[in-house]
Amino acid sequence: MKKSSYHIILLSGLLLISASSVYAQEPSTCNIGEMPAMSLNKGQVCGDAVAKSILDNVAKMIIDNPGCNVYVNNRAEPSKVGQQLCWDRINQVMNYLIEKKGIRPGRLIFGMDNGDEDFNIITFTATTEEGPSSVPPPFPNISKLFKRRSGNCNY
Numbered sequence: 001m002k003k004s005s006y007h008i009i010l011l012s013g014l015l016l017i018s019a020s021s022v023y024a025q026e027p028s029t030c031n032i033g034e035m036p037a038m039s040l041n042k043g044q045v046c047g048d049a050v051a052k053s054i055l056d057n058v059a060k061m062i063i064d065n066p067g068c069n070v071y072v073n074n075r076a077e078p079s080k081v082g083q084q085l086c087w088d089r090i091n092q093v094m095n096y097l098i099e100k101k102g103i104r105p106g107r108l109i110f111g112m113d114n115g116d117e118d119f120n121i122i123t124f125t126a127t128t129e130e131g132p133s134s135v136p137p138p139f140p141n142i143s144k145l146f147k148r149r150s151g152n153c154n155y
Contacts, residue, residue: 030068032061032126038093040120045088046153055093055155058124059101069107071125075115082119084142086112092153093122094133100155105133
């Protein structure tokens with residue numbers, strides 16, 4: 001939507017008229033719809049070739065819809081190990097999308113919550129909201145155990 005404004009200035013007997021146009025920013029819309037979910041094996045940070053394919057599909061959906069941001073969410077088991085595993089999973093997925101697929105970090109929202117089921121499923125939810133693209137790890141010393149077992153993900 002275009003808004004125009006005019007300014008009239010009287011300077012030393014000269015009449016100056018300036019016009020400027022300002023484009024008001026329309027609110028963003030997001031029309032991605034339902035996004036796929038990604039399953040991981042119990043206790044594993046990294047996925048397999050199927051997980052990589054899902055992430056590639058999610059990346060394409062994000063790139064094709066610039067008005068959308070995406071929650072990357074995993075439910076954490078109530079233990080310290082479960083919470084750190086959840087954080088490591090989300091972090092690996094977001095790193096892949098940012099570093100390998102070129103998604104701007106501000107378009108991804110770190111979504112970690114506690115739950116009582118579906119601990120091994122990472123979900124993606126499109127939104128126009130903004131949120132944190134990173135949060136500090138809850139138990140970084142535990143994270144070292146996962147890294148030794150799985151290394152960096154090679155999605």
